[in-house]
Amino acid sequence: MNHLLNISRSGINSLQQKLDVTAQNIANVNTAGYKSQSLQFRELLHNPITSNQAPINEAVTTASISRGVQGLAKQDLLQQGTFSETGNQWDLAIEGAAFFGVRDENNQLLLTRAGAFSQDETGRIVNAQGQA
Structure with missing residues (x-):
């Protein structure tokens, strides 16, 4: 059960990072020469499900569970x-x-x-x- 909380926490942290980037872009919309930023996400490693673990849901057909997501480095957008x-x-x-x-x-x-x-x-x- 603890790993499910860690997966949820990683998603919440990544969404907070995206919200921070969006807020910074909005706050600097009238700043001359400001380069807006974007944030990309990546999925963290998968953990294989072993035969002694109960599946989370019987409808799950994959052989692994994601460990969550992570926000990657911010990218400066050099748009005109x-x-x-x-x-x-x-x-x-x-x-x-x-x-x-x-x-x-x-x-x-x-x-x-x-x-x-x-x-x-x-x-x-x-x-x-x-x-x-």
């Missing part, structure tokens, strides 16, 4: 978003699977799809975090 006019001459948009390259304070290259840029006091084009 909608373009909107901002009125800022420095804002840019990317069409297709590309990224803007910005540099952090350690001069490390970072990639982003957010095209909200401005000009700082030194004349450099920077994003909202001040990365050139």
Whole structure:
């Protein structure tokens, strides 16, 4: 009986992960450059039914019982978003699977799809975090 509770628990945990991903996608629907995510599931290993175990249901014809499901790693979806006019001459948009390259304070290259840029006091084009 305990294994049945573990199977149910794995399903509930996986559905909670999917709900978390969906909630994050909804919360960031208006965030410029946000990449929505999806979550895929996989079935866990099967346990063979031995002859000394009573079947769960007589209608069950398979020779094994699933151990439940598991949420796999999240995938970033790189779908094209909608373009909107901002009125800022420095804002840019990317069409297709590309990224803007910005540099952090350690001069490390970072990639982003957010095209909200401005000009700082030194004349450099920077994003909202001040990365050139």
